[in-house]
Amino acid sequence: MNLDWSRKALAVSLAMGWSALAAPASASEGVLEIIPDLRLVALLIVLFLLLVPVLNRLLFRPLLGVLDERDQKIEGTQERAAQLGQQAEAELARYEAAVRAAHAEAERARKAALEVAQTRHAESVAAARSESAHVVESARRELTGALKEARSALQAQTRELAQEAAARILGRSLS
Numbered sequence: 001m002n003l004d005w006s007r008k009a010l011a012v013s014l015a016m017g018w019s020a021l022a023a024p025a026s027a028s029e030g031v032l033e034i035i036p037d038l039r040l041v042a043l044l045i046v047l048f049l050l051l052v053p054v055l056n057r058l059l060f061r062p063l064l065g066v067l068d069e070r071d072q073k074i075e076g077t078q079e080r081a082a083q084l085g086q087q088a089e090a091e092l093a094r095y096e097a098a099v100r101a102a103h104a105e106a107e108r109a110r111k112a113a114l115e116v117a118q119t120r121h122a123e124s125v126a127a128a129r130s131e132s133a134h135v136v137e138s139a140r141r142e143l144t145g146a147l148k149e150a151r152s153a154l155q156a157q158t159r160e161l162a163q164e165a166a167a168r169i170l171g172r173s174l175s
Contacts (some may be wrong), residue, residue, distance in 0.1 A: 168172050 163174050
């Protein structure tokens, strides 16, 4: 608190000193002095040399300290942002890899299910063909048996009819 007050007092006294030194120059009556008064130059040099360490201690060091601290905070924040960016990229890469793996697994599962379905379909088609072949074969056997019976019956009927026809033609019985 005391340091703050002393800084303000120093600033006010410096401002008053500068204005006092500037007053005679501005009060001159249109006369331009090319060579300044040596006492004034010496006083300004002494004031400058006295103010440099004071301003360095009270103004420049704290200001530069604040600026350095700000730069360090900015660098720290930038480093943290870079780290977070790298972590985000790593997470994104992991996520994309997981998505690719999930897609690949889903594609493998789809292909496996498709192969199973095709195998089952082929098996059911083969079973249906086998069953239909058995049914056709059974029907052929039945038809062959029925055809033989029909031929036998027709042959028997043909003989009987032939005998009857011959008996009618001859007018007598052949048996």
